[in-house]
Amino acid sequence: MIMYHYESQLNNPKTNYFIIDSSSSPSHNDVDFKYYSYQNKSNKQLHSGDLIIYRRSGSASEWGNEFYLYGAAELGKVVREDPENGSSLIAIKNPYLFSHHLMKQNLRTFDWKFRIFKGKWSNFFNMNGITQISKEDFIGLLDRQKDMTPSESNLSSEEESIAIKCYQAERMEAYFINDEVKATPTYDAVNKFFSDKVKFNYHYKSALVANNDESELIATRIIPWNVNKNIRLDARNGICLSKMFSKAFTEGYFTFSDQGHIVLSTVVSDDSETNKLLNKYKNRKIYMNKEYSPNKKYLQYHREHIFRR
Known part of the structure; x- marks a missing residue:
């Protein structure tokens, strides 16, 4: 159960629930899962103790201008107010990284309570970036993302905190993580972040096969976990493959050229x-996104050290 993160707030009748838009721009005052900035003159409904779900709007999205939901948190105290522009910076408490980004296709059948969904997303969320939802919506969205990753291990609160730090570090292109953080093993926490990040980059589809059955997809590391601690958080060390391809790749029965062709x-x-x-897909070229395609140095390592010759 992930609700233990927010048990006290969920039991508090004064708690309000929101979906808030957070910018992906590093120049913005928002820092995902740490601080949230908003105009306090026009948006007075936010209070310490309220619960939020993060949304990346279409205009700020890395995923073909499509919005998505990606985490939850509790609002803390206001840490800074700017009287000149009327903005406030509020601290974030108890952050929780979603196990699966919730995209449009994951939400079309969601039973919203705060507003009737009529099949179109335009104007469904408020233009000011703050949309108040119901308690049922909040709980339902957390359940929805968890239901989409049924095989994922339940993490402890310490591991959930590590998953958040993985998200923040990767955004700053800091990819190192040790085997343990304060005596807590990191593998499951890293895998929660890494697995969904890689699948998200490949639009939840196999890089090789026309397969969008997510139960068949694995975020496959090019260089194994135990080889290099400095790249464990780098999503460009991952390729989204179906289970059979993932096993064959990991065991070295095929590799990729720098251009992405199967060898x-x-x-x-x-x-x-x-x-x-493998013979059916001989010479097949994988999907190569300019920003998220596999790092060629990692592919070279796989060819030289894992590929069976």
């Missing part, structure tokens, strides 16, 4: 189905 090993797998699949 098959001369060593044949013991699994005939794997061999058939």
